[in-house]
Amino acid sequence: MEDVWLTARLLNTLAPKIKEQQLSDLLRTIEIPLVTVLADMERCGVRVDTEQLEKMSLELDSHIAALERRIFSIAGEEFNINSPRQLSFVLFEKLNLPTSRKTGKAGHYATGVEVLEDLAFSYEIAQLILDYRELVKLKNTYLDALPRLVDPATGRIHTTYNQMVASTGRLSSSNPNLQNIPIRSELGRSIRRAFVAEPGFSILAADYSQIELRVMAHLSRDPVLVEAFQKGEDIHERTAREVFGDKSGLSREETRRRAKVINFGIMYGLSAFGLSKSLKIDRHEAQQFIDEYFKRYSGVRDWINATLAVVERQGYVTTMMGRRRPIPEIRSKNWNLREFGKRTAINAPIQGTAADLIKMAMVAIHRRIEEEGFRSRLIMQVHDELVLEVSDDELEAMRTLVRKEMEEVAELVVPLEVDLGVGKSWYEAKG
DNA sequence: CCTGACTCC
């Protein structure tokens, strides 16, 4: 019965890929073995303390109600804050706040976080709406939804990992999505306190440090980038030094923050316009930063140009392990689509290679757990992070095993580094 | 069923 189910899953999830990729080593060594790993992860699930979530939800209720009252009082009327249309009317037509750009086709003014953040400096209501939105999102999407998805039979949440949705080769997770549990804001992050280990077990969180930038270093062989990772430098500091020198007049924190935006942006094919927007600086200044970046990291520039030449010739790009991403947009007559194709061509080998690597590590870890008879198990994957529920007597062995299999999954020209954390909850494990 | 808003890497 189990075999029938696995076979069905294999066909459903992989059949389209087999057509696209032929029967390559990628399928033989990664995707097919991964089918059983994911099936085990889904079957095991993750323990969630629903009482904790319900308590947080009740607390949020009163905060949300209070925010609502203040917003209505400033607005001078009650309306549906969740309706972009009604909100737009209240902010920009009734209260006459400085008007934002109009949105796509609905025709009303945009009320997105970017717009509201700018207004929040001068108008209390904008900040209140941002706070309201954060709380409502956390309550609806996580605090109230997750408890309903606990399987009464196991007392745990069983997500579905999809092996063929993301065109770069990443996994995706749904029902619920366990790959977008909040972490950035402290309030959101505290939701992770409810993701707990069962008695006698602990949560072990293992995440790759800067894996995409390391992959870019490997693919491009850029000497500066490679050297920085080999010496274990703080890569954003290094970029800050390279791009801004020490004559920028900005604080170290500020140049590092900007360098971080540039480092990530480069991998997404960002433009001077995009950089100026996210750093809130002049476009020409943004262009100078990008020029300076490519002067210092000329290996990255050359790799990008070589990648674009490849995609224009063959219509697809490949990851380190041979995963293909077709990019038909590159031949479009539409400028927008073509530019989109270029950005995709730059990003796909990086994101896709990182996906290859963590998938290989998952297969290796799963195999060793089985062969060596551990009771610990893989329970989640979040793109560059693996989460395990580890039997307390196996803790030290698993720390060593997981680090080794992740760091030695492949030999790149730069080291792969893994950060490990242990705790009784996912929150604690990532402290 | 789409859009715009939010969440994550």
Add this chain to the structure above:
DNA sequence: CATGGGAGTCAGG
């Protein structure tokens, strides 16, 4: 001309 990659969920319309 428009302008940073990949996802999922929710509410509103």
